[in-house]
Amino acid sequence: MSVDTSEFNKRIYELVLLIPKGKVATYGQLALMAGKPNGARLTGKAMKNTPIDMDIPSHRVVNAAGNTAPDYVFESKRHQRAMLEAEGVIFKVNGNINMKICKWNP
DNA sequence: CACATGACGCAAC
DNA sequence: GGTTGCGCCATGT
Numbered sequence: 001m002s003v004d005t006s007e008f009n010k011r012i013y014e015l016v017l018l019i020p021k022g023k024v025a026t027y028g029q030l031a032l033m034a035g036k037p038n039g040a041r042l043t044g045k046a047m048k049n050t051p052i053d054m055d056i057p058s059h060r061v062v063n064a065a066g067n068t069a070p071d072y073v074f075e076s077k078r079h080q081r082a083m084l085e086a087e088g089v090i091f092k093v094n095g096n097i098n099m100k101i102c103k104w105n106p
Numbered sequence: 107c108a109c110a111t112g113a114c115g116c117a118a119c
Numbered sequence: 120g121g122t123t124g125c126g127c128c129a130t131g132t
Contacts, residue, residue, distance in 0.1 A: 005129070027114050031128095038127045040114040045129065047113055061113075069113035080113095 008034050009046040016047075019060045022088035023104040024097055026064045033106075040064075048073060059083045060104075066097035 011034040019025050031039035047058050052074070059080040062068055068080045085091060090098040 028116090031114085036128075038115080039129090040127075041112065042114090042128055044113040058113085063113075064115055073113055 005042070008036060008039065008042060009049065011035070012043055012046040013050060013054075013056055016056050016058060016061055018106070019057060019104050022102065024060045024062050024066075024084065024089060024099070024102050025104040026062060026099075028064055029104065030061065060087075062097055064099075066092075066099040066102075067095075068097070 012030050015025070015030050015033050027040040027043040031037070031043045034043070036042055043061070047061055047069075050056055050058055052058065059068075059074070068084075071080075074080055081091065081095075084097065084102075089102045092098050
């Protein structure tokens, strides 16, 4: 267990908390901000490790393609898409998020 | 200790 | 412009 990983996850959570409503961030984006240019996969692991009990809007984190995560990680059913839509995130007809508009730009 | 897997990203086809 | 393959880091078997 590298201590660095723990710090990384912590940063990821902080960043996710900073994602404004109606916007979404990509794994690569968060990973880059957290100090891991190529740690996109680590971001995913970090999220998976994050208990939904917290106030972390993990549903605002999507992949670069604007595709939402599988339902099994969200114990709260497949709410991710619904929640995002409720927050104003625009989904394209194919089911992907319109990153052009909804991508978080800090 | 080596191989396989994963809420991924980007380059190439 | 959609699809396929390889690469990235960390963890699990």
